[in-house]
């Protein structure tokens with residue numbers, strides 16, 4: 001794939017990312033009132049680099065061409081949504097799935113079923129309608145919903161182990177798995193404060209109705 005081909009390829013994926021970011025912002029306002037705690041800590045988005053696309057295609061035993069990138073890579077566009085609580089992840093993902101003009105291409109709940117190494121995250125690949133002069137085409141965007149603790153673990157694991165060859169791999173993998181289990185417990189304890197927040201929100205709403 002030449003540099004020029006790469007830049008032409010990624011443009012509609014970048015547009016799809018922008019559409020999804022706008023949808024997430026609207027959802028955030030619609031699902032949560034100003035007075036209640038906000039669900040999203042931060043959102044990151046990226047377009048996969050040319051080298052990274054070519055490497056992934058080679059791993060899939062495909063030639064690194066534009067056509068193969070379109071056919072075999074569903075994470076050219078990626079959005080990562082970092083939430084405060086696990087409950088927020090399911091609220092936002094469910095609301096996104098209800099949007100009739102988006103298509104759900106694939107869904108992977110690594111929160112209810114974590115990967116054996118301890119990785120947790122909720123992945124959903126959505127097809128975003130992108131309109132151009134010739135009509136409309138769906139472009140996939142991989143959305144990864146995570147809490148802050150899931151993101152902390154995954155980012156460290158990505159840096160230390162994920163794509164690395166290391167002699168001490170097994171030892172580190174066992175240690176990281178143990179840290180993942182600790183983080184699940186800590187996250188569960190923080191979760192109790194989210195209930196308090198909902199009660200507060202409901203109480204506020206009742207008071208607003210009365211006044």
Ligand code: 0O2
Nearest residue numbers: 056073074075108115117119123153154155157158159162
């Ligand atoms: P990078 O460098 O983050 O882009 P796919 O080939 O993507 O269609 P796959 O690999 O089965 O299918 O999809 P999966 O399991 O949903 O993983 C997609 C992405 O999730 C990965 O992209 C990572 O970003 C993240 N991920 C999945 N498993 C792990 C894990 O064990 N540790 C960490 N840190 N991240 C993980 P890439 O392209 O593999 O990597």
